[in-house]
Amino acid sequence: MIDTENIIPFVVTSGEPAGIGPDIVLSLAKRADHKSFVVFANIDVLMKRARMMGLHVNFVRYESNLELSQVADNSLIIKDFNIAEEVVPGLLNQKNSDYVVNMIEEATMGCLSGQFKGLVTAPVHKNIINQSGNEFLGHTEHISSICQSKRPIMTFISNSMRLALATTHTPLLTISGLITVDLLTHLCKTITEDMAKFFGIKAA
Numbered sequence: 087m088i089d090t091e092n093i094i095p096f097v098v099t100s101g102e103p104a105g106i107g108p109d110i111v112l113s114l115a116k117r118a119d120h121k122s123f124v125v126f127a128n129i130d131v132l133m134k135r136a137r138m139m140g141l142h143v144n145f146v147r148y149e150s151n152l153e154l155s156q157v158a159d160n161s162l163i164i165k166d167f168n169i170a171e172e173v174v175p176g177l178l179n180q181k182n183s184d185y186v187v188n189m190i191e192e193a194t195m196g197c198l199s200g201q202f203k204g205l206v207t208a209p210v211h212k213n214i215i216n217q218s219g220n221e222f223l224g225h226t227e228h229i230s231s232i233c234q235s236k237r238p239i240m241t242f243i244s245n246s247m248r249l250a251l252a253t254t255h256t257p258l259l260t261i262s263g264l265i266t267v268d269l270l271t272h273l274c275k276t277i278t279e280d281m282a283k284f285f286g287i288k289a290a
Contacts, residue, residue: 093122093154094203095163097196099189100127101208103173103182108135110208115143115162121154124202125162126189128169132162135175178211183218186210190225194232205229224255237272248285250277 098114101107111125112135125132129145136143144161146152157163167189170181190210196202207225215222222228230238242249252273253261281290 094200095122095124095154096204096206097193097202098123098125098206099186099193099208100125100132102178102186102211102214103128103131103169104175104178105209105211107208107210108132109139111162112136112139112141112143115141115160120159120161121157121163123163123206124148125164126167126193127164128173128185129164129166131169131173132164134173138175178214180214180218183215183220186215187220187222187228190228191232194229198233226254237269237276239273239276248281248290 098111099107100111108127108131111127112132114120114123114125129147132143132145142160144158146157146161146163148163148165152163154163167185169185171179173179173182190207193202193205193207197205210222210225212222212224226238226240230236238254240251240254242251250273252269253264256264278290281287
């Protein structure tokens, strides 16, 4: 059983509102550990998407004094974010890009402050964000900038494998010029330390 009284939740950003992000976060309500997540989203967007999908989900507004033990089953804890224009599923709207970026930035700051213990991100549409005037290469680069990390490492984790990439969102044509002894040394050193720290793997 999850101790909901002393839990520090994860934060989940709902991503591109016209995409699959809202569908993904709605599925959290069915999980046994649904109280472990705070979803950043526009609550009206989620309500409309739930109706469209034929889902019955209870929405609980996130507040600092919220008692997680009082959150009912089949519920989502939501921090409501303003959105510029009404969302039409499947139809991208660059006017809603600030909403997407704001969720990522506030969620990252919440993790850095200790309010949340980790960040889960739903998919975004990088091109539409850039069309809006926001410079956005990807989640990895944007979050690392907020964290003032000059050398982020993008990793993929499963039960059977841990994969780290030497570069992040980089055009294939330029990758060979970026691979240096210094980069690979930093990568291997960081991975070795973090495999031991976070996964208990002493000889990565």
